[in-house]
Amino acid sequence: MTVSEGVGLSLTPAQLSVVTKPWDARSLVTAGAGAGKTTTLTYRLEHLTGTEELLAGEILVLSFSRAAVRELRERVDKLATTARRVRAQTFDGWALSVLLLENPQRDDLGGTSFDRRIAMATEAIERGVLDASEQGVPAHVVIDEVQDLVGVRRDMVEALLDRYADNCGFTVVGDAAQAIYGFQVADPDERANETNLFFRWVRVSFSDDLVEVTLADNFRARTKEARIALPYGPRLQTLPAERGEAAKEAEAVYAQLRSDLALAPDFGPLDDAFTLASLRQFEGTTAILCRDNGQVLHLSERLHTLGVDHHIQRSPRSRPTPAWVAQLLLATSAAQLTEDRFRDLAVLAPAWDASRTWHALRRCAAGPRGTLDLEALRRAVAEGRLPDELTAPPFHPLVISTVHRAKGLEFDRVLIVEPPAPSEWRGEHADPPAEARLLYVAMTRPRDDVYRLARPHTWMMRKHKPTDRWYVGGRQSYARSGIEAGDLDVCRATPAGADDPVSDPPALQQYLRERVHGGDAVELRRLHDLPASDVETPPYGIFHDGRPIGVVSERFRHDLWRLLKINVGWKVERWPCRVTGLRIDTVESVAGFPALTERLGLGDRGVWLAPRLCGLGRFDWTHAESVPEGHHHP
Incomplete structure (x- = not known):
């Protein structure tokens, strides 16, 4: 049975027209908020592998966010048959894989920025690296969220499609009304020009045979309240090209x-008993959407104070490796694993599907004869190459997020922090189209209720x-009372306790595995008074219930020093004794040198567990001049 015969009754005519096009077709699909885009792409992939008989390796699927990649991957596993081996990747993840095609052993990418990697991948594509690769040139490219392709990412995709235009079909999907990543382009004029630039490039470059399809139905919003913003989508998709006219129309929208x-109900003050009960007891999913991460950090701190469990939505670029990966590598001395042996080791939590x-x-560490190569898996952990769906955050029913980080997600209930009036925008740096699209994206996330x-x-x-x-x-410009924690604030070069003669690294690893969980409170304690250099603070240990579980990274020490250095002439001579209020985001697997872990009694695999921090830390300036007696170790 073909895809069109099997699912034709469940797809709209527009969706079916996208799904059933031949492999060499070139399609530009405009898919509004909640328009069934993921379902359409799922069946498109099934049609390409089933009816059109493309091999999974001949199809390249790219998307902007890990959330979109994970959703598509899960939908393919659930609804598709022949397409299950098709690999979906983020633009950043694919760029890294392109660079490793040229040199699998290159070790110069660790400190390279995402944008630089993208630019390097573009250069590699133009040199023909895909032509010489084992998988070869893709026969069909599927690209999601193309409205967010700006700057170097747009350059990379255009280079890909342009180089292989003669023998490669594509399906590109986007919605100009949801283009909210233009801020990545600093210059206002360049940013305005980037809007719809990729759409224009595709239309001009493939004008002879490009097919355009619009998916206008909405399958997400189940109530009238959740549909309130949908009528504004077409206006945001077709803003005028001229910057001044676009600003005027966007401000009106x-x-x-x-x-x-403003007509939506007020959710109520967070410290109200009824409000707290609603947050704690709601059976569906809830998102609190904020305009910036400052609001996220503030609200998260308040909710923790009020005893409301929740999760801060990570950046799309955050890729922590789950703790079970280290457990898997340490559970056996074998070089390869069969699927049956993998299942026997039972390292996965109940929420993880073993087959998936x-x-x-296997997509990142395939071994011979259908096995998993464990050394290849260790290298994939060290290089940050695990598939996006394996690094996704665990499910939580209550999420606090910026609108940018909630892009592509949907929730039963959405609480939107009151947006600013136009008079509160930043003067000449205001970007009305970006503000309008941002609010539109926030208001189109709910399935049922918006508050x-x-x-x-x-x-x-x-x-x-x-x-x-x-x-x-604070009121004075030089006041410093706290700092945001980031993904790279924990030292990953050595396991916890490695440099402390009184610590027991194996015991600390067991403690991290069994006692440390997402959302737990931690504090940083200054270990001594001697900075390693003139541009960083002294080291800080990370303590969980009074027990050390790691130390901060060089990056954190340098950033804290820069924050405390008020101006060029200011000499930093005082450092907080403690930083309180931080939280555990997750416990992740880290890979390093096998000789190091063997020396510390942690096995010869070169993997260990480390905490990852999040939240807002508050400075304790007690004993700022020196570490008090007895404070060096717990």
Whole structure:
């Protein structure tokens, strides 16, 4: 049975027209919010592998976010048959794989920025690296979220499609109304030009045979309240090309969206008993959507104080390796694993599907005769090459997120922090089209209910541009009261306790495995008073219930020093004794040198567990001049 025969009754005519096009067709699909895009792409892949008989390795699937990749992967596993081995990747993840095609052993990428990797991958594509690869040139490329292709990512995709235009079909999907990543382009004029630039490039470059399809139905919003913003999508998709006219039209749309949101019910103050009960007891999924991460950090701190469990949505680029991967590598001395042996080791939590996980692992560490190569898996962990669906955060029913990080997600209930009036935008740097699209994306996330949430008082929350971190200031410009934790703030070069003669690294690994969980409170304690250099603070240990579980990274020490250095002439001579209020985001697997772990009694695999931090840390300036007696070790 063909895809069209099997699912024709469940797809709209527009969806079916996208699904059933031949492999060499070139399609540009405009898919509005909740328009069944993922379902359409799932059956498109099934048609390509089933009816069109392309091999899974001949299809390249790219998307902007790990959330979109994970959703597509899960939908393919559930609904498709022949397409199950098709690999979906983020643009950043694929760029890394392209670079490793040229040189699998290259070790110069660890400190390279994402944007630089993208640019390097573009150069490699133009040199023909795909022509010489084992899988060869893709026969069909599927690209999701193309409205967010700006700058170097747009350059990379255009280079790919342009180089292989003669023998490669494509299906590109996007919605200009949801283009909210233009801020990655700093210059306002360049940013305005980037809007719809990829759409224009595709239309001009493939004008002879490009087929355009619009998916206009909405399958997400199940209530009238959840549909309130949908009518504004077409207006945001077709903003004028001229910057001034676009700003005028976008400001009008923003005003109408903001007015419609004002009609939504007020969720109530967070410290109200009824509000707290609603957050704790709601049976569906809830998202609190904020305009920036300063609001996220502030609200998360308040909810923790009020005893409300929740999760902060990670950046799309955050890729922690789950703790069970280290457990898997340490559970056997074998070089390869069969699927049956993998299942016998039982390292997965109940929420993980063993078959799906096995195939995902094999995509980055395939061994001979259908096995899993464990040394290849260790290298994949060290290089951050695990498939996106394996690094996704665990499910949590209550999420606090910026609108940017919630892109592509949907929730039963959405609480939107009151958006600013146009008069509160940043003067000449205001970007009305971006503001309108951002509010539109927020208001199209709910399945059922949308509420307003009063804007928190975050006047002391400020962004420190040199470190790209939020911090807590004060009435005086030099005040520093707290700092945001980031993904790379824990030292990953050595396991916890490796440099402490009184610690027991194996016992600390067991403690991390059994006692440390996402959401747990931790604090940083200054270990001594001697910085390793003139541009960083002294080291800080990470303590969980009074027990050391790691130390901060060099990056954190340097960023903290830069934050405390108020200006060029300021000499940093005082450091906080403690930093309290931080939380565990997750416990992740880390890979390093096997000789190191063997010396520490942690096995010869070269893997261990390390905490990853999140939240807002508050400075304790007690004993700022020196570490008090007895504070060096717990």
